[in-house]
Amino acid sequence: xxxxxxxxxxxxxxxxxxxxxxxxxxxxxxxxxxxxxxxxxxxxxxxxxxxxxxxxxxxxxxxxxxxxxxxxxxxxxxxxxxxxxxxxxxxxxxxxxxxxxxxxxxxxxxxxxxxxxxxxxxxxxxxxxxxxxxxxxxxxxxxxxxxxxxxxxxxxxxxxxxxxxxxxxxxxxxxxxxxxxxxxxxxxxxxxxxxxxxxxxxxxxxxxxxxxxxxxxxxxxxxxxxxxxxxxxxxxxxxxxxxxxxxxxxxxxxxxxxxxxxxxxxxxxxxxxxxxxxxxxxxxxxxxxxxxxxxxxxxxxxxxxxxxxxxxxxxxxxxxxxxxxxxxxxxxxxxxxxxxxxxxxxxxxxxxxxxxxxxxxxxxxxxxxxxxxxxxxxxxxxxxxxxxxxxxxxxxxxxxxxxxxxxxxxxxxxxxxxxxxxxxxxxxxxxxxxxxxxxxxxxxxxxxxxxxxxxxxxxxxxxxxxxxxxxxxxxxxxxxxxxxxxxxxxxxxxxxxxxxxxxxxxxxxxxxxxxxxxxxxxxxxxxxxxxxxxxxxxxxxxxxxxxxxxxxxxxxxxxxxxxxxxxxxxxxxxxxxxxxxxxxxxxxxxxxxxxxxxxxxxxxxxxxxxxxxxxxxxxxxxxxxxxxxxxxxxxxxxxxxxxxxxxxxxxxxxxxxxxxxxxxxxxxxxxxxxxxxxxxxxxxxxxxxxxxxxxxxxxxxxxxxxxxxxxxxxxxxxxxxxxxxxxxxxxxxxxxxxxxxxxxxxxxxxxxxxxxxxxxxxxxxxxxxxxxxxxxxxxxxxxxxxxxxxxxxxxxxxxxxxxxx
Amino acid sequence: xxxxxxxxxxxxxxxxxxxxxxxxxxxxxxxxxxxxxxxxxxxxxxxxxxxxxxxxxxxxxxxxxxxxxxxxxxxxxxxxxxxxxxxxxxxxxxxxxxxxxxxxxxxxxxxxxxxxxxxxxxxxxxxxxxxxxxxxxxxxxxxxxxxxxxxxxxxxxxxxxxxx
Ligand code: FES
Ligand code: FES
Numbered sequence: 015x016x017x018x019x020x021x022x023x024x025x026x027x028x029x030x031x032x033x034x035x036x037x038x039x040x041x042x043x044x045x046x047x048x049x050x051x052x053x054x055x056x057x058x059x060x061x062x063x064x065x066x067x068x069x070x071x072x073x074x075x076x077x078x079x080x081x082x083x084x085x086x087x088x089x090x091x092x093x094x095x096x097x098x099x100x101x102x103x104x105x106x107x108x109x110x111x112x113x114x115x116x117x118x119x120x121x122x123x124x125x126x127x128x129x130x131x132x133x134x135x136x137x138x139x140x141x142x143x144x145x146x147x148x149x150x151x152x153x154x155x156x157x158x159x160x161x162x163x164x165x166x167x168x169x170x171x172x173x174x175x176x177x178x179x180x181x182x183x184x185x186x187x188x189x190x191x192x193x194x195x196x197x198x199x200x201x202x203x204x205x206x207x208x209x210x211x212x213x214x215x216x217x218x219x220x221x222x223x224x225x226x227x228x229x230x231x232x233x234x235x236x237x238x239x240x241x242x243x244x245x246x247x248x249x250x251x252x253x254x255x256x257x258x259x260x261x262x263x264x265x266x267x268x269x270x271x272x273x274x275x276x277x278x279x280x281x282x283x284x285x286x287x288x289x290x291x292x293x294x295x296x297x298x299x300x301x302x303x304x305x306x307x308x309x310x311x312x313x314x315x316x317x318x319x320x321x322x323x324x325x326x327x328x329x330x331x332x333x334x335x336x337x338x339x340x341x342x343x344x345x346x347x348x349x350x351x352x353x354x355x356x357x358x359x360x361x362x363x364x365x366x367x368x369x370x371x372x373x374x375x376x377x378x379x380x381x382x383x384x385x386x387x388x389x390x391x392x393x394x395x396x397x398x399x400x401x402x403x404x405x406x407x408x409x410x411x412x413x414x415x416x417x418x419x420x421x422x423x424x425x426x427x428x429x430x431x432x433x434x435x436x437x438x439x440x441x442x443x444x445x446x447x448x449x450x451x452x453x454x455x456x457x458x459x460x461x462x463x464x465x466x467x468x469x470x471x472x473x474x475x476x477x478x479x480x481x482x483x484x485x486x487x488x489x490x491x492x493x494x495x496x497x498x499x500x501x502x503x504x505x506x507x508x509x510x511x512x513x514x515x516x517x518x519x520x521x522x523x524x525x526x527x528x529x530x531x532x533x534x535x536x537x538x539x540x541x542x543x544x545x546x547x548x549x550x551x552x553x554x555x556x557x558x559x560x561x562x563x564x565x566x567x568x569x570x571x572x573x574x575x576x577x578x579x580x581x582x583x584x585x586x587x588x589x590x591x592x593x594x595x596x597x598x599x600x601x602x603x604x605x606x607x608x609x610x611x612x613x614x615x616x617x618x619x620x621x622x623x624x625x626x627x628x629x630x631x632x633x634x635x636x637x638x639x640x641x642x643x644x645x646x647x648x649x650x651x652x653x654x655x656x657x658x659x660x661x662x663x664x665x666x667x668x669x670x671x672x673x674x675x676x677x678x679x680x681x682x683x684x685x686x687x688x689x690x691x692x693x694x695x696x697x698x699x700x701x702x703x704x705x706x707x708x709x710x711x712x713x714x715x716x717x718x719x720x721x722x723x724x725x726x727x728x729x730x731x732x733x734x735x736x737x738x739x740x741x742x743x744x745x746x747x748x749x750x751x752x753x754x755x756x757x758x759x760x761x762x763x764x765x766x767x768x769x770x771x772x773x774x775x776x777x778x779x780x781x782x783x784x785x786x787x788x789x790x791x792x793x794x795x796x797x798x799x800x801x802x803x804x805x806x807x808x809x810x811x812x813x814x815x816x817x818x819x
Numbered sequence: 820x821x822x823x824x825x826x827x828x829x830x831x832x833x834x835x836x837x838x839x840x841x842x843x844x845x846x847x848x849x850x851x852x853x854x855x856x857x858x859x860x861x862x863x864x865x866x867x868x869x870x871x872x873x874x875x876x877x878x879x880x881x882x883x884x885x886x887x888x889x890x891x892x893x894x895x896x897x898x899x900x901x902x903x904x905x906x907x908x909x910x911x912x913x914x915x916x917x918x919x920x921x922x923x924x925x926x927x928x929x930x931x932x933x934x935x936x937x938x939x940x941x942x943x944x945x946x947x948x949x950x951x952x953x954x955x956x957x958x959x960x961x962x963x964x965x966x967x968x969x970x971x972x973x974x975x976x977x978x979x980x981x982x983x
Contacts, residue, residue, distance in 0.1 A: 036914060043922030044910035044929060046856020046896035053855040136846070137839065227860045227868060227923040227957045278858070278923030279957045311861040539921030539958045707917045710960030738865035738955070745952040746961040 024620045029559060030552030031766065034703035037544045038559075039537075048276045051231045051248050052308050059233070060089065062294050062307040063139035065129040065146045066317070067121035070157070070388040070731020071170070072150040074117045077129055082145040087138025089301060091146060092130040092293055094118040102292055105262055108285075108510055109362065110181030111191070111353035112173075113391060115289045120153070122170055122351030123390045124731050125316030130293040132305060155731040159325065159348040159385040162189040170351060170386045181353070182362045182384075191353050191384030196367040197444045202379035205340030209331030213419040217411045218800040219404050221323035221348070221389070221725040223315055224396040225743065226538070228278025230318050231308030234294040238302050242269050247291060249274045249566075250284040251576025253534055254513060256568045258287050261511075263295060274566035280538035281715070282394035283319045285356040285576070315736040319356075320389070320725050321396030323348040324366075324404045330412045336420050338431050341378040341443075343369055343408060347393070349384050355393035357400045358508040358515060364400030365499050367444035371409035372453050372497045372669060373431040378443035388731040397715055397776040399500040399581075406496040410781035411798065414493075414788060418797055423470075424493050424785075425461060432457065432495070439762075446499060448667045452695070452759050457495055460671035460693045463755060466491075469675060477793055486681050492674040492786025496778040500770045501584025501666045510575065516661040517585040518572035519593045521550060523654040525643040527636030528560035531593075534574010535586040536566040540772055541704045542582065546590050548700055549766065553594030554601070555621030555635040572657055583700070583770040584761075589660035591765040596656035600642075604654075605633040607647050666761045666769035670694040672713075672778045674750075676786040680817050683809030685721065685787070687750035692778070697760045697769035705771050706754050712775025713752055718744050719776075720783035722804040742804070791815060825889045829854065830898030838885045844878075845869045847885035848895065856896040856926040860955070867954030870927035871895045877934045877953070896926035899933055908978070909933055909971040918967035920958035928954050932968045940979075941972055 019027075029035040042048055065077075079091040094116040097103040104112045117128040131142035154168045161167060169175050169188045178184060182192035206212055232247030243265055249255045252272040260267040277284065290307040297305040309318065324345050331340040347363060349355065357364040363382035370378050395401065413431075417424040432453040433440050440448040473489040480488060505514030518534040531550055535542060543563040551558035565571060574586060598618065605623035606613040609631055616623040624632035633641070641647075642654035674690040692709050699705055722742035726734040735741045760767025780801075787803045788796055794815040799807070812818060822837040829852060836851045843862075848854045848871070860868035862881045869881040872894040899907040906914065909932050919925040928951070935942065935950040942950065947968050948961070956964060 037917065039922065040914040040919060041906065043919055043925050044896075044906055044913050045900050046854075046926040048855075048922050048925075050855075050858065050923065052849075052859065055850075055853070135850075137841065225957065227866060227921070227955065228858065229860075277921060278860075279921040281957070308859075311863065311866075539919075539923075541920065703917050707920060707959060707963060710962045711920060711958045712960075714960035715957070737863055738861050739863070743866075743955050743957065745955060746948040746965060747952040749948075749961050751962060752960065 021620060028551040028555065028557050028621065030548050031698065031700050033548065033701065035544055035548055035558060035701055037541045039541060039543050050228055050276045050278050051233060051246055054233045054246055054275065056233065056235060056304040059304040059306055060132050060134060060297070060301060061136045061139045062290070062297055062305050063131050063136065063143050064127045064313065065131065065143050065148060066313070067117065067124060067126045067128055069121060069150055069152055070124045071122060071153040071155045073120045073153060074128060075149040075151055078147040081147065082131060082142040085138060085141045085145050087134040088131060088142035089134065090132040090297065091142065092116065092296060097296060100296065102262060102296060105287060105292055107352060107354040109353040109355040109357060110359065113352040113354055115292045120172070123388055124733050125313065125390060127289040127317070130297065132297045132301060155388045155729070157387055157389060157727045157729060157731050159346050159387050162385050162387050163187050170388065189386040191349055191386060192362045194363045194382045195380070197379040198377055199379045201377045202340045202342050205377050206329055206331045206342060209339050210334040211419055212329055212331050213412065213416040214329045215412065215415045215798050217326045217328055217408050217798065219322045219324045219326065219407050220801055221320050222396065222719050222723050223320050223725050223741065224281035224283040224394065225315065225741065226279030226281050226283050229309045229311060229314040230284055230288060230290065231306070232291050232294050233304055233306045234298040235304035236298040236302065242271065243295065244271045244273065245295065246273045246275055248277050248284045250280045250536060250538065252536060252566055252568050253573050254510060254576060255287060257513065258511065259295065272568045274536045277536065277538040281397045282321060284538070285394055286319055286354055288318055311738060312736045315725065315741055316733050317390050318392070319394040320350065320392035321394050322404060326404065326408045328408060328412045330416050332416055332420065336422055336427050336430055338373055338375050341370055341375050343380045345382040347382055347384045348387050348389065349393050350387060350389040350391040352391040353384060354391035356395065358502055358510055360507055361400060364395065364402070366401040366405050368402055368446060368497065368499045369405035369408050370442050370444055371406060372433060372495045374433045374437065375443055380444055389727060397712055398773045399498060399502065402498055403777045403780060406777045407781045410494050410496065410785065414785055415797055418792060425466060428493070428495050429454065429457060447664060448497065449664055449761050449763055450759050451497065451667060451669055452757065453495060453669060456669065456671045456693055456695055456757050459755070459757065460673055460691060464673045464691050486679060488678045488680060488790040490676040490678055490786035490790030492676065492782040492784070492789060494672045494778050494782040494785060496670055498668045498774050498777055499665045500668060500773065501581050501662055503665055504663060505661045513575060514661065515575045516659050517574040517581065517589050518657065518659045519586060519589040520572045520657040521593045521597055521655060523597060523639045523642070525640050527556055527639040529556055530562045530564065531590065532564045532571040533586050533590065534572055535576060535582045540582065545700045545704060546587065549587060549590045550594050553591055554598050581770070583768050584666045584764060585660060585662055587768055588662060588765050589658045592660055593656045593658035596658060597654055600650070600654060601635060601638045603650060604638045604641050604647060608633050608641055663763045666697065666764060668694065668696045668769040668771060668774050670774050670778045672782040674782050674786050676790065678787065678790045678808060680812045683805035683812065685808065689753065690750045691753045691755065692775060693755040693757065694771055694774050695757045695759050696771035696774065697758065697764065698767035699756065699758065700768060708772045709754050709775045710752050712773060713779040714744060714749050716776045716779030717750060717783055718742055720780045720801055720803060722802045724802050823886060825885050827888050827890060828892045830894055840884065840886055842885050844880040844883040844885045844888050848880060854895050854897060858923055858926060860923065865955065867931060868924055868927045870931045870954060872930055872934055877931050894930070896930050899929060908974050912967040912971040912974065916963050916967040916970060918959065918964040924954060924956040928956065928964060932971065936972055936975060940976060944969060
């Protein structure tokens with residue numbers, strides 16, 4: 015017998031899809047051998063640092079560099095005036111707007127970049143920043159998006175004042191960016207007018223920040239001899255950065271090499287293009303030396319990429335039995351001083367139109383108004399797919415508000431409104447085609463798992479004890495059923511800067527049967543080197559351990575749109591499977607030739623092609639790989655490699671059911687999450703260990719957002735939360751422990767049925783925590799109280815409800 | 820700015836160099852010595868990414884001048900690998916239990932866990948959570964970090980027992 019191991023062993027040896035394969039990245043990371051941007055050290059490297067505005071709105075009257083240039087070690091100070099001849103004092107944003115690289119006459123938010131100091135080391139650069147003298151003239155500040163639209167509001171963007179058309183259609187005010195409308199307004203208003211019951215509420219999703227542990231940074235190195243620019247940076251989309259750099263700098267794209275090394279977390283923070291990148295490139299061109307720029311934490315929280323800040327006014331209509339008949343939403347979106355959202359071009363409010371959620375809502379209407387204020391620009395997808403988390407929070411709060419109005423159990427209200435399994439593919443009232451789902455099954459499984467009825471009974475008992483003066487603690491039960499929309503996206507309707515949102519994978523099989531794969535995405539902790547190798551292993555039958563994975567170098571990786579919006583698995587994962595299948599198709603021909611049978615007479619079996627009906631006659635993939643390089647096979651080119659550019663036919667729609675139980679101290683406002691149950695359905699599961707890790711991490715971000723994390727401004731536009739003292743990042747101490755669970759509803763259009771999972775827990779957990787807080791106070795009449803639910807705000811809820819006696 | 824001479828032991832090796840009086844230990848480690856395991860996440864003592872071990876205590880190297888470490892015995896995550904170059908117990912347990920994702924907090928976490936398990940060789944889950952509260956992680960939600968540290972405690976105690 016040539017082959018003694020069992021088919022099961024052969025499958026196990028591959029460590030392919032479904033196995034909790036240990037991560038290959040960790041051997042480096044656990045011994046401090048990662049290679050992050052700030053670890054890069056080049057000969058003669060200089061450091062850049064910014065002078066930033068202390069004011070939220072001011073005219074810049076002068077910038078005096080003299081004293082700074084006299085500081086030992088300081089080599090140059092760049093201002094807008096220096097960048098103007100190069101046309102680089104402004105840069106395009108991903109949202110069709112433009113943004114100042116360095117203050118051009120005025121500043122629009124506190125922390126805005128005014129001048130860039132280049133010095134021999136970071137201490138000298140900081141000294142230089144101190145020595146630059148800027149003269150400002152303060153202007154009236156607007157931090158409230160509603161006030162920004164009042165007729166007498168100050169004009170923020172003088173560069174585009176009095177325009178009537180914006181990047182997304184007509185505008186009606188100097189501070190108005192766009193109106194985006196979806197759905198049927200008249201039909202929805204009719205449904206509201208005819209309904210038995212209408213609940214109306216303003217739901218605010220406050221401004222926050224992705225705050226990855228590593229801040230943003232880059233190293234730019236212009237080689238004057240070859241004319242080639244190399245740019246290392248914390249980029250979630252290296253190829254898009256290359257194209258942007260080429261377009262705005264005029265350097266030919268083939269002369270630019272962008273490299274994303276290891277990235278210390280992204281969560282949306284590292285999608286955009288920032289002033290630091292542009293200034294570092296210019297500084298490297300000017301000085302002929304490599305230039306490093308790494309923002310500090312305060313700069314990170316003040317200037318790069320906030321998230322959310324959506325005021326969502328909702329109306330939901332239902333029959334008295336609780337069947338929802340219509341949903342209306344008007345959102346006022348605070349975009350800050352520039353519109354630098356990172357949404358696909360045709361979606362200025364991202365996928366906010368997924369706000370009908372998991373429910374079969376026959377008519378709906380959504381309008382979003384984008385507004386300029388004196389706050390930092392951004393509006394990124396903080397571990398979510400383009401405003402999906404805003405949409406999920408909105409609908410999951412509206413369901414609770416409706417349940418109160420109907421005096422109904424919120425679990426039951428969800429149950430009677432879920433899209434049924436047999437309705438998929440489901441056409442939503444706001445224009446999406448949900449690929450697959452089985453919400454009722456997931457919901458029942460979740461309610462059973464937590465013992466929902468017993469929990470409600472315990473809660474009722476606690477309430478009685480509270481009223482009888484026996485306890486000062488209430489129980490809140492938070493429910494959420496969310497539907498995500500990820501994997502942007504079909505090129506026909508999704509692009510960024512005109513670049514279609516496909517993704518790519520190139521696989522090369524080496525003669526000895528090992529392989530290298532390169533992708534257009536970039537891992538920021540998701541473990542791509544581990545999981546994508548698993549996909550290939552299952553598809554072509556070579557062990558995952560023998561497959562190297564590379565991402566993030568634009569000179570070697572095929573063009574891709576990067577990693578955000580949970581798009582890596584749905585899009586690049588599909589490209590990976592498709593490239594692997596091309597290899598397998600060629601391998602089939604090679605195997606048939608070697609076995610001297612017709613192509614159709616061999617069949618695939620785990621790691622080999624075997625002759626149909628004669629399984630003992632086979633060629634393993636390893637043997638085939640060698641043959642591809644050493645045999646002259648008639649009609650076939652030598653070699654074994656393939657590349658695939660995958661344009662997904664649709665988005666994928668992961669979903670989940672989350673339930674949390676929270677203890678709330680009415681007198682102190684303190685909360686304790688007693689349990690958190692998370693059921694996720696992400697279709698086919700590639701690596702269960704990594705999925706669980708993603709859920710723990712995303713839910714912890716959600717915990718932070720719901721319970722305390724906020725980018726807050728005072729009326730002068732001062733950022734009140736720009737250090738980790740004020741910006742809440744939970745520690746191990748207060749972070750809940752999560753119980754994870756799953757159902758599997760594969761995506762019908764994805765080659766391996768996978769839907770993506772990284773962002774689901776952020777999308778699902780925020781409403782779950784928030785609903786728990788609201789639920790605890792529901793018996794006392796609380797309908798809506800805005801996040802974040804920190805101790806003080808919860809204490810205030812209790813006080814306002816008269817619970818402090 | 821005039822420079823001063825500093826001399827300290829890092830991961831068992833004597834090192835020396837010139838530094839400004841204001842130079843922070845983290846910058847001296849990362850830039851002068853090329854020891855880039857300890858990271859910078861905040862520079863304000865909140866995140867713990869820069870945690871190193873100094874004279875038997877966990878310290879945040881972003882908030883110490885290298886001058887204060889003159890003559891000190893410093894251990895970083897690089898110093899926790901076994902002599903043969905294989906991963907140390909805590910490093911191995913972080914890998915085994917998926918206690919890291921982006922890896923940016925990991926060197927600080929592991930260095931802190933190393934000290935915690937000497938302060939308290941058999942901690943409860945609660946004690947681990949409390950003892951690690953000076954180190955922030957944005958990726959893992961801590962659940963697997965806690966698991967990895969509890970498993971490390973078991974493994975280290977078993978090693979100790981076997982040696983006795
Ligand atoms: S960098 Fe030292 S505690 Fe954050
Ligand atoms: S693994 Fe990314 S911060 Fe901890």
